[in-house]
Amino acid sequence: MTTPLLEIKNLHVTIEGKEILKGINLALEKGQVHALMGPNGSGKSTLSNVLMGHPKYQVTGGEVLYQGRDLASLKTDVRARAGLFLAFQYPTAIPGVSVVNFLRTAMKSRFGEAFQPKEFRKEFKAAMAQLGIEESFATRYVNDGFSGGEKKRHEVLQMALLKPELAVLDETDSGLDIDALRVVAEGINRLRGPQLGILLITHYQRLLSYVEPDVVHVMMDGQIIQSGGKELAHELEAKGYAPYETEKAPAP
Template sequence: MSTLLEVNNLHVEVEGKEILKGISLKVEKGQVHALMGPNGSGKSTLSNTLMGHPKYKVTQGQILFNGQDLTPLKTDARARMGIFLAFQYPTAIQGVTVANFMRTAMKARFGEAFQSKEFRKTLKGAMASLGVDESFATRYVNDGFSGGEKKRHEVLQMALLKPQLALMDETDSGLDIDALRTVSEGVNRLRGPELGILLITHYQRLLNYIQPDAVHVLVDGRIVRSGGKELALELEAKGYAPYEKETVAS
């Protein structure tokens, strides 16, 4: 195995306030890591920082992707290298169709290798396997999408853009049980020896569908515990309260 993502002592500020206070994390190729934690613990901050959101300032530490330092790279460069963020709240882009958006994104991601002639077929196939209606292609990006449609749309993009590292931010939130199953199956199909996934979630239930190799508990900007998938079950039973006390005590 080789290391895909290595985060060392990462400190991040948002508008002058420190949110992440020294995170270290290692994701090997082919692994799924779950990052769990209460609201406000910094889970979304980590995914946004890894994707290079300009509002999130790295004040200390290092992010290595395939051994390369990501910190100086802009969001689009990171995306073209194979990092993907499935958004918790994907934003609407008026007047831009899903097909047009996907074509442009795939061109950006794959450059010369993008098969323009195959695009329609590829898109149709990917939509079918996620149980998405064909009319989806001509709708405007996230415009008037239901919660479930937005999440399927994120996974659809992930399937088409073939990332090496997928950051999935609360992909389970707002999904009913059937949608959760379809979306999880979609993600599981993408799993393989090359893809690393960082699964950010508040609840354990997603992990019934997508089995993680490791679970980390994030509280107040620090990883307070790491373990195997059994840790998620423990959290389900006891909640985050014991860890929050730990933090206060330290």
């Protein structure tokens, strides 16, 4: 039996004393794409932040294993260098820091000795071109005054350059028009492969018609209440989350 790329076991998480995640279980194998769907406030973004080690959240129970390794004691930057990546739903602006400077620093950190400064410009330009990003983007400040579409492309650009082994994409489809959605989806599909596991967090089914998931999970009120194949996403699209709301067991 192989170790899953990501294994979440009975994960409980609170923020400011309020429990948001109430026993999440999930296992994701290398090369798989899992979609995590659920209504607003179900805890999807909390899960993505916890996976990346955001200091605001407290893990009060359970564990997260990445490549068999307990993430609890690892700081955010260590997780990232180990190949974990989070595409943020709302990327933070860092005024004064240019995209090119930021990405050079990030790649240097991620790849260490293997980072080749001479290749960087070329690789960076090629990755931008693939996502239809203009070159002038490089000198803009990170996420500062970016449009919704620019922010999401920038996240996928980083993912392409940092070559993660597990990518968590938090609502990367939100706020995109259909053309931007297609570009972003193509970007994700290009990276898809046996070396990469993807957890695709989304509210809607529409991204899933471009990036087809192997497994779909439905999350409600801090728990995964159903998992299944890609047909589950279509079902959700047709019926919405309402049937789950009523099925939900009363609080113990």
